Amino acid sequence: MKIARIRHEGRVLAARVDGGTVYPVVPEEPRFMADAVRDLIAQGTALDVLGAEVPGIPLAEAELLSPLAAPQKIVCVGLNYADHIRETGLETPQTPLTFVKTAHTLTGPTATVRVPRGTTEQLDWEAELAVVIGRTARNVTAEQAADHVFGYTVANDVSARDAQFSDVQWFRGKNFDAFCPLGPWIVTADEVADPHSLAISARVNGETVQDSSTKEMIFGIGETISYVSRYMTLYPGDVIATGTPNGVGMGREPQLWLKDGDVVEVEVEGIGLLRNPVSVHD
Template structure:
């Protein structure tokens, strides 16, 4: 099942995407997708019926996560390009939920604050049931679905601060979407192609098979420390091809267009603009 949030006129609603068309989920009007997940329907979204097809539906941010847990240096090819040692355990950080935007929305760069903004395609796991101190198999069973994420990063702030929260959490720095795909439809999360294109040029091209720590291990690791709740999002790391590690170094600029994609989910497209939000 492929679900998300769409806007029809001024109204946002949870919906299912089938064959390029959107159908409203049969839930009370105005119910956000994260509330559908919290209601115990996640992992069994196929039991949620849909109403009629929606005309002129525009996909938007699929959900507003309660928290965003992200993992750094989790792809072997990215570790090699960065010239760093393999982490002995998952390297965890957080992004603020206020950084989330959806498909078509601009990544806004405040050029007075940062000049080294980077792209990072990631497979994102959306939690469907509470996970606390669970095994890997239990963790995967608690995933409602997967979506595409772009862990946009202000590298100058990230490295100057000595920790990553500010550089990773600027407004608009976490595009998600365009849909959330349930595990039964997506298949093995460790066998998916993922890529980034900037202005049509492929800059990242890899596979989730390159993960150092797989999705099940990451979620189980997180659950030992804190509860993952319905609607939380876990970003699972990015592969090689980040602009910061190119020679010469590359950064996003206003006027660019970024496309991040994951096999079986789709492509998330965001323009880059200048300004402060």
């Protein structure tokens, strides 16, 4: 099942996507649902509610938003692809290298990434497979981790490299507004046979810049969930972005940075596609 968060006729709703049709869940009480998808995941009712027979509308009439609006955590894993390690020349981590993005970085699968002029000269892309947690996970084993995965989505871990590496830690360089396009929907775990064998790619203005496979992950999804859950509880709707393969702008020769007017597409096989324009503004 593909689960989205949409805006339609002024309301933000959870919806099931099936081909070119979306089937939204309209709440009984007319109200704004801040994070309808996360709430349904947390209640354990997402599959039942979104699988119900409800009137559909053409996908073209709805705006796809980030499938999650307010997860408690967006945990990202750095240096988690062997080919990315090779291109950067950095040392392979002995344990997952984690950092966080906050909810204000989330933006939709077609939204413009707006960057204030003068804040960065080294704007970079990172194609990533993201995991959505479905059940509370606290100190779980790698083998148990699969039972805590709700589904998968696509992320672009947009990064301001000059800010990232001029600070002692990565928080500022990873947390500009709209630095985490997410979507276009969540594909439930039962529809992804092997998340460690998916093609993953990125294009800038139509030119392929990343072309790899999740087989290149150093720390697998189960191992990563287990590691993170030792130190912090993972809650339904939390997101883990599992790292990026080679081909980022920082690792190219010569280096390539995003600029005003560029369009970045990030795609994961069987999951979906992000297409985000870049705007540098005053």
